[in-house]
Amino acid sequence: MPVPFAEFVIPPVGYTVGVLVVTGLVFWGLSRVRPPVTQATVLALAPWMVVGAVLHVLWQLEQSLATPIVPSVAEPLLSAPTVYVATFCLAGPAWLGLSLVQTLPARLTVSRALGLAGLGALGALIGVMGARVQAASLSGVTPGAPLVGLLAAVGVTGVGYGLISRWQLGTVPIDRVRYAGGLVLFAHAFDATTTAIGVELLDVEERSAAPRAIMNVAATLPTEPLLGEAWLFIVVKLFLAVGIVVGFAEYAEESPTWGNLFYALIAAVGLGPAANNFFLFIINTPG
Structure with missing residues (x-):
């Protein structure tokens, strides 16, 4: 039976303390400036969540190939879950700095600038990853199955959100949180579909305890010969x-700052692992 959190790799004490201190300073700075936290902010943070996933892919490549890929000084920060906290230590100062800019170009809001910065960082990292894969002469890029997972997640999100969008909760229609809520739904649909594809089609062993336990239950059901074991997950x-x-729709309406931050956190928990699966499967390097 998988041990909970056994897949986590905690860096040396010095790195752990450093990350926690920087994270605390970023939170302190943001609490002093108090930038608006809107649904657009949640969407702007999405590329940064994927940045963390790609950084972790580079770390996994290094472990798999037993060859240096990332600078040795940064390597301890790129294991999971530390990599996602370290990525926040990059995104947070960018968010803080943009919030302090007095005048942004026309039609460029803080959220848009933050999202564009994340997309720029993501594009650069994908370029680095592609170069490393080519240099290592891996078996090649196979986007078929991962792209099916992505498209399935998009479809599930559209259908699912269409079904719940008119749900009235108290005085708050669910479609009031359509952007942040939609990202949460997509992130976890993407995580679910990529995990299922890895287990059912690519023979990847699921290492996380909770998903593995759910799949073990599904494996004992009469549906297993037809549906496999990942459908229940x-x-x-x-x-x-x-x-x-x-x-949490009503809470996000009443307290948008904390509600949107909560939605961002929940989205990150799904989107980070999902994007990590996606890129690992594309480059034929299951984690």
């Missing part, structure tokens, strides 16, 4: 994501 993930979107 997809159902559970979507059920939880929909429950969170619906359950």
Whole structure:
């Protein structure tokens, strides 16, 4: 039976303390400046979540190939889950700095600038990853199955959100949180579909305890010969994501700062691992 959090790699104490200190300073700076936290902010943070995933892919490539890929001084910061906290230590100062700019170019808001910065960083990292894969002469890029997972997640998100968008909760229609809530639903649908594709089509062993436990239950059901063992994980993930979107919609309406931050955190928990799966499977390097 998988041990909970056994897949986590905690860096040396010095790195851990340093990351925590920097994270605390970023939170302190943001609390002093208090930039608006809107649904657009949640969307702007999405590329940064994928940045963390790609950084972790580079770390996994280094472990798999037993050859240096990332600078040795940064290597301890790129294991999971530290890499996602370290990525926040990059995104947070960018957000803080943009919030302090007095005049941005026309039609460029802080959220748009933050999202564009994240996309720029993501594009650069994908370029580095592609160069490393080519230099290492890996078996090649196979985007078929991962792209199916991405398209399935988009479809599930569209259908799922269409079904719940008119749900009235108290005085707050669910479509009031359509951007942040939609990202939460997509992130966890993407995580579910990529995990299922890895397990069912690519023979990747699921190492995380909770998904593995759910799949073990599905493997004992009469549906296993027809549906496999990953379908129940997809159902559970979507059920939880929909429950969170619906359950916290009123809170996000009443307290947008904390509500949107909560949605961003929940989205990151799904989108980071999903993007990590996606890129690992594309480059034929299961984690």
